[in-house]
Amino acid sequence: MRPIEGITVTVDLEEMKILGFKDRSTVPVPKADGTDYRESSQNHHLGLRWKGISMHQSDGPSFTIDGHKIRWANWDFHLSFDARAGPVISLASIFDLQKQKFRKVLYQVPLEPLRDCPENAVFMDAYVADHNGTPVNMPNIFCIFERYAGDVMWRHTEAAIPGKVIREVRPEVTLVVRMVSTVGNYDYVNDWEFKQSGSIKVTFHCIKARFGSNIGYTGENLHILVGLTGLLEVRGSMYTHKDQIKEEAYGTLLAENTLGANHDHFFTYHLDLDVDGDANSFVRSQLLMTPVTDHRSPRRSYWRVVSETAKTESDARIKLGVAQEDLLVINPNKRTNIGNFIGYRLIPGSVAAPLLSDDDYAQIRGAFTKYNIWITPYNKSEKWAGGLYVDQSRGDDTLARWSLRNREIENKDIVLWYTLGFHHVPYQEDFPVMTTLSSGFELRPANFFESNPVLKVRPPEPDNWSNCSRA
Amino acid sequence: MRPIEGITVTVDLEEMKILGFKDRSTVPVPKADGTDYRESSQNHHLGLRWKGISMHQSDGPSFTIDGHKIRWANWDFHLSFDARAGPVISLASIFDLQKQKFRKVLYQVPLEPLRDCPENAVFMDAYVADHNGTPVNMPNIFCIFERYAGDVMWRHTEAAIPGKVIREVRPEVTLVVRMVSTVGNYDYVNDWEFKQSGSIKVTFHCIKARFGSNIGYTGENLHILVGLTGLLEVRGSMYTHKDQIKEEAYGTLLAENTLGANHDHFFTYHLDLDVDGDANSFVRSQLLMTPVTDHRSPRRSYWRVVSETAKTESDARIKLGVAQEDLLVINPNKRTNIGNFIGYRLIPGSVAAPLLSDDDYAQIRGAFTKYNIWITPYNKSEKWAGGLYVDQSRGDDTLARWSLRNREIENKDIVLWYTLGFHHVPYQEDFPVMTTLSSGFELRPANFFESNPVLKVRPPEPDNWSNCSRA
Numbered sequence: 002m003r004p005i006e007g008i009t010v011t012v013d014l015e016e017m018k019i020l021g022f023k024d025r026s027t028v029p030v031p032k033a034d035g036t037d038y039r040e041s042s043q044n045h046h047l048g049l050r051w052k053g054i055s056m057h058q059s060d061g062p063s064f065t066i067d068g069h070k071i072r073w074a075n076w077d078f079h080l081s082f083d084a085r086a087g088p089v090i091s092l093a094s095i096f097d098l099q100k101q102k103f104r105k106v107l108y109q110v111p112l113e114p115l116r117d118c119p120e121n122a123v124f125m126d127a128y129v130a131d132h133n134g135t136p137v138n139m140p141n142i143f144c145i146f147e148r149y150a151g152d153v154m155w156r157h158t159e160a161a162i163p164g165k166v167i168r169e170v171r172p173e174v175t176l177v178v179r180m181v182s183t184v185g186n187y188d189y190v191n192d193w194e195f196k197q198s199g200s201i202k203v204t205f206h207c208i209k210a211r212f213g214s215n216i217g218y219t220g221e222n223l224h225i226l227v228g229l230t231g232l233l234e235v236r237g238s239m240y241t242h243k244d245q246i247k248e249e250a251y252g253t254l255l256a257e258n259t260l261g262a263n264h265d266h267f268f269t270y271h272l273d274l275d276v277d278g279d280a281n282s283f284v285r286s287q288l289l290m291t292p293v294t295d296h297r298s299p300r301r302s303y304w305r306v307v308s309e310t311a312k313t314e315s316d317a318r319i320k321l322g323v324a325q326e327d328l329l330v331i332n333p334n335k336r337t338n339i340g341n342f343i344g345y346r347l348i349p350g351s352v353a354a355p356l357l358s359d360d361d362y363a364q365i366r367g368a369f370t371k372y373n374i375w376i377t378p379y380n381k382s383e384k385w386a387g388g389l390y391v392d393q394s395r396g397d398d399t400l401a402r403w404s405l406r407n408r409e410i411e412n413k414d415i416v417l418w419y420t421l422g423f424h425h426v427p428y429q430e431d432f433p434v435m436t437t438l439s440s441g442f443e444l445r446p447a448n449f450f451e452s453n454p455v456l457k458v459r460p461p462e463p464d465n466w467s468n469c470s471r472a
Numbered sequence: 473m474r475p476i477e478g479i480t481v482t483v484d485l486e487e488m489k490i491l492g493f494k495d496r497s498t499v500p501v502p503k504a505d506g507t508d509y510r511e512s513s514q515n516h517h518l519g520l521r522w523k524g525i526s527m528h529q530s531d532g533p534s535f536t537i538d539g540h541k542i543r544w545a546n547w548d549f550h551l552s553f554d555a556r557a558g559p560v561i562s563l564a565s566i567f568d569l570q571k572q573k574f575r576k577v578l579y580q581v582p583l584e585p586l587r588d589c590p591e592n593a594v595f596m597d598a599y600v601a602d603h604n605g606t607p608v609n610m611p612n613i614f615c616i617f618e619r620y621a622g623d624v625m626w627r628h629t630e631a632a633i634p635g636k637v638i639r640e641v642r643p644e645v646t647l648v649v650r651m652v653s654t655v656g657n658y659d660y661v662n663d664w665e666f667k668q669s670g671s672i673k674v675t676f677h678c679i680k681a682r683f684g685s686n687i688g689y690t691g692e693n694l695h696i697l698v699g700l701t702g703l704l705e706v707r708g709s710m711y712t713h714k715d716q717i718k719e720e721a722y723g724t725l726l727a728e729n730t731l732g733a734n735h736d737h738f739f740t741y742h743l744d745l746d747v748d749g750d751a752n753s754f755v756r757s758q759l760l761m762t763p764v765t766d767h768r769s770p771r772r773s774y775w776r777v778v779s780e781t782a783k784t785e786s787d788a789r790i791k792l793g794v795a796q797e798d799l800l801v802i803n804p805n806k807r808t809n810i811g812n813f814i815g816y817r818l819i820p821g822s823v824a825a826p827l828l829s830d831d832d833y834a835q836i837r838g839a840f841t842k843y844n845i846w847i848t849p850y851n852k853s854e855k856w857a858g859g860l861y862v863d864q865s866r867g868d869d870t871l872a873r874w875s876l877r878n879r880e881i882e883n884k885d886i887v888l889w890y891t892l893g894f895h896h897v898p899y900q901e902d903f904p905v906m907t908t909l910s911s912g913f914e915l916r917p918a919n920f921f922e923s924n925p926v927l928k929v930r931p932p933e934p935d936n937w938s939n940c941s942r943a
Binding site for chain 2: 035039043054055056057058063117118119121122146147148149150151152153154155169170172173174177181190196198199200206241242243244249251253254255256257263286288289290292299300301302303304305306322323325327336337339340341346352353354356357358360361362363364424426428429430431432433434435436437445446447448449450451452453454455456457
């Protein structure tokens with residue numbers, strides 16, 4: 002938390018030796034006051050003495066883990082680890098009670114790098130190769146737990162017949178697959194939450210540890226753009242008060258001599274959906290205001306849904322926030338009993354568009370941020386939205402470049418690339434450690450089932466601990 | 473769930489007598505199959521036998537309720553009930569450890585009409601007047617509980633000194649104030665979640681019970697627009713398969729003879745923020761792409777923050793999703809030690825713009841949906857965004873009309889009106905009962921504290937039940 006500003010060090014990574022350094026400028030080193038976040042260093046605490054709180058399951062969890070295969074409620078999927086992408090969820094299927102079979106939802110989804118889980122969590126290890134190729138065990142890289150946060154899955158009260166109130170409530174219990182990663186000075190928590198309703202909810206929690214030099218890290222599905230790299234990132238500074246700042250400071254004064262740089266976070270998800278089979282199409286259902294002119298009704302307008310199937314890649318490049326629309330991946334070969342195409346819907350989270358010019362190198366490499374949605378036909382060499390090698394690349398191997406081929410994407414094995422993001426203007430509360438900022442998205446069944454699939458879910462029993470005595 | 477279509481009944485509400493009825497059209501009554509959502513009516517269940525799961529606090533909750541005054545962790549506020557607005561949260565203040573005093577955040581927030589809470593919840597009653605003016609007790613209208621959903625408030629891992637890993641994690645425990653209301657055929661769950669970090673997170677869970685005739689309900693902070701009322705809402709129909717639909721059906725075929733109408737949900741929050749005092753200003757911090765032309769840097773662009781204080785009401789009418797910006801309510805008379813203005817930030821949720829024409833009566837009454845954000849100077853007669861009386865009104869007493877006066881709003885006691893919404897295209901999973909769809913927003917401190925206020929929060933202890941035996 003006390004950056005020494007303006008020093009560039011040249012290191013030989015083969016020899017692990019410092020070859021030299023350059024001291025470009027001299028500014029005061031920020032004071033140590035208030036920068037230590039450890040509990041052991043806090044000399045007094047907030048008044049409240051916390052009472053205990055826990056999630057409890059006296060009979061253990063309701064899910065099973067067999068190797069990398071996880072089964073819970075109506076879900077069945079495979080969980081593995083990739084050194085670059087983090088958790089990879091594959092072959093996710095959901096059991097359809099009516100059809101009495103498992104139906105495929107997605108083929109593969111790589112995500113981001115655990116711990117920090119409740120008492121009822123089960124942990125899993127993973128392996129990576131070190132720089133010499135030796136396998137390294139990464140213990141507890143994932144945790145899997147059932148979550149009951151006091152929420153409601155569905156409910157209804159009906160007082161239609163006098164004296165006879167119908168009240169039906171089903172609490173929401175979900176399965177969370179979590180990974181925590183530390184990338185540069187950030188801690189990321191990525192949750193994949195499976196719901197019995199068929200929804201998959203992805204939540205990305207972004208926790209800044211401190212403002213340091215996370216310059217130019219460009220993993221493919223974790224792409225941090227730090228504006229005007231090397232000048233912009235948060236740094237030591239001459240300033241001790243906002244009034245001294247007369248020119249662009251590229252950020253916020255967070256403490257004396259400490260500037261927090263304006264920066265962005267973009268997260269790209271490679272969603273290889275297989276909705277009830279491999280061959281899928283992408284459908285934009287635009288909601289359009291429609292005037293009523295015939296005066297048969299006192300109303301002057303209504304809105305209608307105009308659905309269009311994307312034929313080629315250019316039809317499916319979407320900047321979110323412009324049109325009001327539902328975005329669906331459907332199986333054009335399968336319909337429900339009453340004739341609707343079987344599908345899943347993407348409900349987007351926080352939308353951010355890039356704020357860099359197209360010819361800026363950071364943006365050339367990060368060109369996949371230009372649209373929030375891209376659809377490509379599945380191609381095994383097209384795995385990393387920012388290219389296989391990102392550092393010092395010229396953007397030749399990015400999603401934006403592949404998409405220029407404008408391939409056919411209708412009724413094919415398609416990949417939905419979804420980028421969520423936020424621009425981060427620092428505030429003093431982010432210093433020295435930022436509290437969690439979350440965003441995410443939901444994949445929700447849309448005419449995938451004949452009707453609400455959770456009507457037949459038994460309400461889970463509360464864990465009965467009434468005869469317990471405190472340990 | 474089995475609408476008899478096309479009948480209009482005229483009722484004398486004084487005499488409580490039916491005066492007459494009109495049968496406009498005859499269509500088949502939908503079959504009863506699959507419409508009963510009660511657990512007792514399900515002849516078989518989904519395979520999984522749930523194991524118990526609970527939230528536990530063996531020493532009871534950490535909050536106190538004194539009449540209507542609630543204290544928890546660093547928060548202090550008043551909770552009351554309004555028959556129209558639902559829960560009203562007032563005089564919310566947060567304890568600042570550094571300054572050793574409570575600081576005001578908001579004066580008053582009316583919201584929406586509980587039960588459906590976890591085991592550790594505490595309930596509160598409220599009273600309303602019936603149509604004769606007699607006080608009626610509404611038991612358990614609110615529940616208040618601490619939530620631990622297995623999430624992380626903040627964490628950091630640091631391996632800077634070899635062999636000495638620093639890992640600090642604080643689990644996220646929050647206080648939830650919940651109300652559940654049944655309006656027409658919808659069940660709404662509204663959560664106000666207080667975080668120790670100073671954030672207030674509001675989540676609106678929308679649970680459709682069934683598609684019926686919720687026509688034209690227009691409460692002020694719950695405004696349901698049903699497109700082309702009377703024709704459009706979900707209804708019995710001749711159709712039994714999608715392929716029979718040749719003209720506009722204003723919705724989705726959900727089951728044989730049952731159409732689910734396209735419709736909207738708009739929720740308006742009246743946020744009378746008092747950030748560290750009454751006199752506040754509204755600031756838009758726009759993030760703007762800025763070209764770099766001097767070739768001193770290999771970079772071609774960066775983004776900067778241009779902050780503008782809204783002088784009058786017209787400066788603060790905002791359609792979200794157009795500009796990339798941070799929206800702040802600041803106290804222009806108070807600054808942090810290093811000179812930043814003290815403020816709170818609104819982080820919006822699901823954004824929807826109206827899809828009706830300006831001259832359509834539903835939109836004239838619901839004109840407050842035209843902008844997602846409005847700021848007005850506090851005026852005690854301006855309480856209901858849709859007007860004091862909404863039914864059959866002509867839009868003379870709505871937020872959109874008051875705002876035309878273009879009053880001064882800088883350094884005043886101001887009200888932030890925030891409208892979130894979503895357009896709902898029905899899918900078969902919504903039949904006969906829809907699973908919860910949620911949206912919300914967050915009020916987050918922005919240079920309100922000198923630094924992260926939760927560094928000094930002790931980690932709560934897990935509830936230790938290890939010596940317990942199952943009851």
